[in-house]
Amino acid sequence: MSHKIAIIGAGPAGCYVAQSLVKASPDAEITIIERLPTPYGLIRYGVAADHQGTKGVSRQFSRLFERQGVNFIGNLEVGKDISLEELQNCMDAVVIATGLYADREIDVQGNDLKNIYGAGEISRFWNAHPDSELFQPSLGKTVAVFGNGNVAMDIIRLLAKPESGFEGSDFNPSHVNDQVSKIHVIGRSPLEHAKFDPVLIHELKDIEGLNCSLAQGDFLASSQDNPTAVALAELLESQDQSGSKEVVFHSGWQVEAFCGGKGCVNSVLVRNSGSNDVKTIECDSVITAIGFEDSGTLDRDMILSEAEGAEDGIISQGTFMTGWFKRGPSGTIPENRTDSQKVAKSIISWLESTVSDKPGKAAILEQFGHRITSYEDWLAIDRIETRFGGEKRCRQKISSWKTMMAAIEQQRNAV
Amino acid sequence: MKIGLLYGTETGNAELLCDDIEEALGSGFECDIADLGDTDHADLDPSKFYIIVTSTYGNGDLPTTAAPFYDTLAEQKPDLSGIRFAIFGLGDMVFDETYNQGSERLAKLLVECGAQMVGERGLHDASSGEPPEDLALPWARSIVSLLSVEAA
Numbered sequence: 001m002s003h004k005i006a007i008i009g010a011g012p013a014g015c016y017v018a019q020s021l022v023k024a025s026p027d028a029e030i031t032i033i034e035r036l037p038t039p040y041g042l043i044r045y046g047v048a049a050d051h052q053g054t055k056g057v058s059r060q061f062s063r064l065f066e067r068q069g070v071n072f073i074g075n076l077e078v079g080k081d082i083s084l085e086e087l088q089n090c091m092d093a094v095v096i097a098t099g100l101y102a103d104r105e106i107d108v109q110g111n112d113l114k115n116i117y118g119a120g121e122i123s124r125f126w127n128a129h130p131d132s133e134l135f136q137p138s139l140g141k142t143v144a145v146f147g148n149g150n151v152a153m154d155i156i157r158l159l160a161k162p163e164s165g166f167e168g169s170d171f172n173p174s175h176v177n178d179q180v181s182k183i184h185v186i187g188r189s190p191l192e193h194a195k196f197d198p199v200l201i202h203e204l205k206d207i208e209g210l211n212c213s214l215a216q217g218d219f220l221a222s223s224q225d226n227p228t229a230v231a232l233a234e235l236l237e238s239q240d241q242s243g244s245k246e247v248v249f250h251s252g253w254q255v256e257a258f259c260g261g262k263g264c265v266n267s268v269l270v271r272n273s274g275s276n277d278v279k280t281i282e283c284d285s286v287i288t289a290i291g292f293e294d295s296g297t298l299d300r301d302m303i304l305s306e307a308e309g310a311e312d313g314i315i316s317q318g319t320f321m322t323g324w325f326k327r328g329p330s331g332t333i334p335e336n337r338t339d340s341q342k343v344a345k346s347i348i349s350w351l352e353s354t355v356s357d358k359p360g361k362a363a364i365l366e367q368f369g370h371r372i373t374s375y376e377d378w379l380a381i382d383r384i385e386t387r388f389g390g391e392k393r394c395r396q397k398i399s400s401w402k403t404m405m406a407a408i409e410q411q412r413n414a415v
Numbered sequence: 416m417k418i419g420l421l422y423g424t425e426t427g428n429a430e431l432l433c434d435d436i437e438e439a440l441g442s443g444f445e446c447d448i449a450d451l452g453d454t455d456h457a458d459l460d461p462s463k464f465y466i467i468v469t470s471t472y473g474n475g476d477l478p479t480t481a482a483p484f485y486d487t488l489a490e491q492k493p494d495l496s497g498i499r500f501a502i503f504g505l506g507d508m509v510f511d512e513t514y515n516q517g518s519e520r521l522a523k524l525l526v527e528c529g530a531q532m533v534g535e536r537g538l539h540d541a542s543s544g545e546p547p548e549d550l551a552l553p554w555a556r557s558i559v560s561l562l563s564v565e566a567a
Contacts, residue, residue, distance in 0.1 A: 016427070019427070050509070051509060052509075052541070052542055052544065053507035053508075053509055053540070053541025053542040054507070054541070056428070056541045057426045057427070057428060059428075059546060060426075060427055060428060060431050063431070168542070168544070197473070197474075198473075198474045199473070199474060199510040199512070199513055202510065202511075202512045202513075203509065203510065206511070227473075227474045231474075333425075333426055334425035334426050334472075334478075334479070337425075337426060337427060394544055
């Protein structure tokens with residue numbers, strides 16, 4: 001009997017591990033189980049809407065389902081709708097690839113004030129994630145962004161871009177941040193040590209009507225062999241004085257407290273890591289982009305602490321992990337591809353030592369067939385969204401879970 | 416004719432495109448596919464024709480795994496006369512300053528080492544929304560037809 005493999009999570013980590021497994025073990029029955037009705041996770045809901053080229057990696061993954069015989073089961077959450085143990089009983093191997101969902105918070109006084117948001121939360125909203133259906137951020141005119149990595153850079157760019165910058169994207173026109181006029185970018189380390197990719201800094205430079213400057217008294221240590229510092233220096237020199245929007249970089253400042261009135265944040269108190277000076281930055285809202293942590297239905301801390309071979313993605317006999325769930329919140333899509341290839345080897349060597357006696361996806365379909373979504377359902381959603389994109393957008397996403405399920409139902413009945 | 420398909424990739428797109436090109440060229444060609452990261456320039460074979468597909472990564476660089484191949488060429492400048500290749504680049508115009516520089520730099524270096532480039536460098540822009548195979552497959556067919564004309 002062929003081996004039965006379930007992968008939990010249809011994001012890039014899960015799809016990459018499926019890709020490697022299909023190649024190494026073409027006879028295995030591989031099923032990707034996803035909490036959301038649609039596949040591709042971070043590609044669809046995390047990668048910025050104006051980076052459609054990066055989202056293009058989903059073309060590879062669509063082949064898994066269209067040509068390579070991998071099964072998709074959507075709208076089924078492991079740990080909630082079905083327990084991990086139940087799933088393990090159906091499968092010879094289970095791979096956890098659920099990523100890290102929650103924003104790491106800045107734990108200082110005032111962090112319970114309103115209008116303080118996490119970058120992940122905001123990204124999901126801008127990407128029309130069904131979890132954000134009822135989320136309505138109030139960003140105001142001045143936003144303070146904490147973080148000096150590429151997640152922060154995505155946030156800054158999407159705050160700064162005018163409507164014209166979103167043509168061809170799938171950014172919802174009603175989310176364009178025209179009202180934002182000033183963006184403070186605050187990083188703990190000196191700016192020259194920022195982890196921004198130079199290409200993302202160049203992208204900021206190309207935004208029409210955007211002035212970028214350093215906060216008064218701050219400086220950027222120039223270094224020719226540091227591409228990020230070089231790109232930042234170029235950005236700061238290329239002033240568009242006609243600009244209607246402003247980005248101000250604060251180099252080497254750490255937040256001491258969020259301050260507010262009437263329950264809402266109205267300023268941040270920051271301390272310089274070098275001079276120990278303090279200053280207050282006024283703002284209408286805060287977005288923190290300092291990393292991600294687990295908030296899922298599977299107990300990650302316990303799973304990691306008991307893992308038999310965490311480095312190779314081995315949790316226990318027949319249970320594996322990959323992607324950010326395994327590695328923690330670092331590394332780009334390519335790094336997770338390499339890692340998933342390694343984890344696939346662990347899985348293959350486990351399967352070689354076992355004889356399959358598990359029912360596989362048939363058992364899942366029997367129990368949950370009435371509620372799950374299929375890959376064909378996703379194709380129907382994809383067609384609808386693309387059709388509604390109009391002239392200036394490549395698609396308009398359905399942001400409501402209920403509407404998505406209703407549309408799926410309608411399409412099924414139409415066939 | 417023997418064709419060596421070489422890819423430099425970060426996300427796997429270039430590797431997949433090599434699979435597609437192999438399929439599109441059909442049975443008239445004896446193709447093998449390899450990662451530039453597993454390729455030693457000393458093993459390049461003059462009896463083969465090479466089709467290279469590479470993306471661009473970071474600040475206009477080659478993908479991480481393909482970088483050692485490039486760096487070794489740049490350092491040793493081996494004599495590659497007799498080696499013939501065509502190259503197709505995967506890029507993204509969102510990053511316009513470094514658009515497709517990976518394939519450009521590799522092509523230039525191979526020519527500097529004496530290899531002969533056949534045809535125009537193929538280019539795909541991931542932000543165009545067009546599937547890369549829609550450009551790459553006609554490109555690959557036109558390259559091999561150039562070769563057939565030469566052979567005749």
